[in-house]
Amino acid sequence: MAGGSLLAPSLANRQINYKGRTTIPVLLACIAAASGGLIFGYDIGISGGVIAMDDFLIKFFPTVYVRKHAAHENNYCKYDNQGLQAFTSSLYLAALFASFGASYVTSNKGRRPTMLIGGLSFLVGAALNAAAENLAMLIIGRMMLGVGSVPVYLSEMAPPKLRGGLNIMFQQAVNFGILCANLINYGTANLQPWGWRLSLGLAAVPASLLTLAAIFLSDTPNSLIERGHLEQGKSVLQKIRGTPDVEAEFQDLVEASRVASTIKDPFLSIFRRKNRPQLTMAVLIPYFQQVTGINVITFYAPVLFQSIGFHSNASLYSAVITGLMLIIGTGISIFTVDKFGRRVLFLHGGILMFIGQVVTGLVLAFEFKGNEELSRGFAVVILVVTCVYVVSFAWSWGPLGWLVPSEVFALETRSAGQCITVAVNMLFTFAVAQSFLSMFCHFRFGIFLFFAGWVVVMTLFVHFFLPETKKVPIEEMQQEWSKHWYWRRFAQEQENQDDSKP
Ligand code: BGC
Numbered sequence: 001m002a003g004g005s006l007l008a009p010s011l012a013n014r015q016i017n018y019k020g021r022t023t024i025p026v027l028l029a030c031i032a033a034a035s036g037g038l039i040f041g042y043d044i045g046i047s048g049g050v051i052a053m054d055d056f057l058i059k060f061f062p063t064v065y066v067r068k069h070a071a072h073e074n075n076y077c078k079y080d081n082q083g084l085q086a087f088t089s090s091l092y093l094a095a096l097f098a099s100f101g102a103s104y105v106t107s108n109k110g111r112r113p114t115m116l117i118g119g120l121s122f123l124v125g126a127a128l129n130a131a132a133e134n135l136a137m138l139i140i141g142r143m144m145l146g147v148g149s150v151p152v153y154l155s156e157m158a159p160p161k162l163r164g165g166l167n168i169m170f171q172q173a174v175n176f177g178i179l180c181a182n183l184i185n186y187g188t189a190n191l192q193p194w195g196w197r198l199s200l201g202l203a204a205v206p207a208s209l210l211t212l213a214a215i216f217l218s219d220t221p222n223s224l225i226e227r228g229h230l231e232q233g234k235s236v237l238q239k240i241r242g243t244p245d246v247e248a249e250f251q252d253l254v255e256a257s258r259v260a261s262t263i264k265d266p267f268l269s270i271f272r273r274k275n276r277p278q279l280t281m282a283v284l285i286p287y288f289q290q291v292t293g294i295n296v297i298t299f300y301a302p303v304l305f306q307s308i309g310f311h312s313n314a315s316l317y318s319a320v321i322t323g324l325m326l327i328i329g330t331g332i333s334i335f336t337v338d339k340f341g342r343r344v345l346f347l348h349g350g351i352l353m354f355i356g357q358v359v360t361g362l363v364l365a366f367e368f369k370g371n372e373e374l375s376r377g378f379a380v381v382i383l384v385v386t387c388v389y390v391v392s393f394a395w396s397w398g399p400l401g402w403l404v405p406s407e408v409f410a411l412e413t414r415s416a417g418q419c420i421t422v423a424v425n426m427l428f429t430f431a432v433a434q435s436f437l438s439m440f441c442h443f444r445f446g447i448f449l450f451f452a453g454w455v456v457v458m459t460l461f462v463h464f465f466l467p468e469t470k471k472v473p474i475e476e477m478q479q480e481w482s483k484h485w486y487w488r489r490f491a492q493e494q495e496n497q498d499d500s501k502p
Contacts, residue, residue, distance in 0.1 A: 023242040025217065030166075032115065032213035034173045035206040039122055041177020042203050043145050044298050045322065047088045049185025050200065051079070052302040055193040060087075060135055068306075074370045075307045077441035079300075082434075083135055088299050089433035090139045094146030096426035099419070102147075110219040110227065119211030121147040123204055130201030145203065167406060168337065171399040172330045177206070178298055179323025185302070186316050221250075226257045259411065266416035277487035281408045281466075282417040286425035288458035289401030292353060293451030294393045295432050297386065298322050303437070308364070308382065309373030317383060325387050329394025341470040342400055343462060349396020350459030356389030357452035364445035397458075401425070407469040410478045 050056050057065035061084055068078050102114050125144030132138045184202060188195030221240070224233035233253070237246045263269070270279050296304070301318030310317055337345060360382055367378045374382065402421075409417035439447050465487070467480045481491035 023240055025240040028213055028217055029240075032210055032217060033166075033170060035209040035213065036115075036118070037170045037173025038177040038180070038206040039145070039203060039210065041174035041179075042181045042206065043091055043142075043177075044174070044295070045178035045181030046185065046199055046203070047142075048299050048302045048318065049182060049189065050196045051084055051087065052306055053185075053189055053196050056196040058193075060132075060138065074441075075309075075368075075373075076370050076444050078307060079303045079437045080441040081437065085434045085437055087135075087138055087142060089430045091142045091146040092426045092430035092433060094143035096146075096423055096430065098147040099422045099426065108227075110223045112214055112217060112219045115214035115217075116211065118147055119207055119214050121145075122207035123211060126201055126203035126207055129203070130197045132197075132200075141200075167403050168330065168334050168399045171402060172327065172334070175323065175326035175330055175394065175398075178326060179319065182319030182323050186319050222253055222257070225253050226260065230254065260415075263412045263415075266413055270413040270416040270420070274490055274493040275410075275413050276490040277481050277484070278409050278413050278417055279420075281405060282420040283424055284458075284461065285401055285405050286421050287428055288454070288461070289397045290425065290428035290432055291451060291454040292393055292397050292458070293357065293432070293448070293454075294390070294398070295429060296436050296447075296451070297390060298326075299433055300436055301386075304440075307440075308368060309379065321383070321386055321390055325390040326394045326398065329391040330399055332391075333395040333399045336395070337399070337403070338470060341468050342404055343466060343468050345396045346400060346462040346466070347459060349392040350455055350462070352392035353389050353396075354452050354455045354459070356385040356392070357448045357455065359385040360389075361445045361448035361452065364448070368445070370444070404466070404469060407472065407474065408467075408477060409474070410481075411475060414474070 051061075054065060054068075057068065061081060064079060064081050064084060067073050102118070105114050105117065121144045125141045125147075128137050128141030128144060132141060181199070185199050188199045191198060218236050218239070221233045221237040224230075224236060234246065234250050237250055237253070238244050241249070269275060270282065297318075301322050305317055333345060363374075363378050363381055363385075368374050405418065405421040436447075439450075443450060465484075467484050467487075469477070469480070472480055478491065481487045484491070
């Protein structure tokens, strides 16, 4: 059955009849989601500054500390240590497994318990990290932080017309978390010898907000309806829309839930040949997002800048670069994504990211001797091109790496597609975190050319294989695939099968 025939007439047309305003529960849900994004960003941003702190290295990685201060040590290799990388990467491995657990708990018990478990485990993780006495406590704490998923909750509470924008706002909350983490690291770096404990422990602030919001929020109407609590679902919908007149939206939710229950095996479905375009996107979009190399900057900018000679200013520079540039870039995305479309942002972002990485690679190749520092002038060049790289990531692959997968799946492959997207993203976030410092030691400047090569591949891929999803309602996505010059050979099989049905 084609996705388009499931909810005819077009859902987009019927949404015009939905009533309601933005109410306190919706705002609370936004705060919860924003804290989810904030924690995620905080955890991304905090580890890099912490591993650059001497007190932290002396306590957990004394060999790295000795190497860092050895006069003629090769700068490319000072931080090459598997344990150090595991401190950063373990979070994403745990998140990968937790996302499967979260989807099980969510479909059986509702959204709220998932949020509550997420919030509590963030709190335990922050406490373990702040009090850490050994590597095991650090890593177990980081793994606890990896548990928790909120964006889905947000997208269900938001009025339909706001969903796309809110998806990108989540990304902005992540960026804001990254900026906060870097600024906090800048401040705590001078609080010796316990500054790193404060950095890691402060994750408890947004975690408490999330936990409180989970306690005070009701479950989402979608989740209640899907689990058969129709009356309860309707009254929550009335409460969150601030009007008793919610019949149109309620009926659509009931219908959507009926349709969802007829979709038997979304995982089998996405592996069918006719859904090959959707499976390809579910795997390649998150993979490409991670091999842009962005998390080399978000995770390791402080050690990267220290390695090439920025010394104590490294954490300030990385705060400005990773935080502010991400926020500016994503701001540009919010205002242009529905005007220019996804493909334009992807293509321009790709070209600028490529230039940024190639210039960085070449400056390091010709101007940076492994055991000396970079001259002032070239250090500034690296700073500028890194800003260009980060800002262009932040208007393209950053937000779109999540937004586009939420738009390309037809109804019957949607849940499986999104699950694969999250899993692939976490898997490769883990891989980059666990391997970058070693790759930097062995590939040296070549690592930037390696990522630049992937940026060329993904930009060509978008140009040739990604259809524009701007303003395409989800139920009409299947038709888009059947119109595409390449994917139609797969997607049209679906239409032929539909035609043969009575
Ligand atoms: C990515 C993260 C990245 C962040 C930076 C997200 O879209 O999934 O891996 O750290 O953007 O803003």
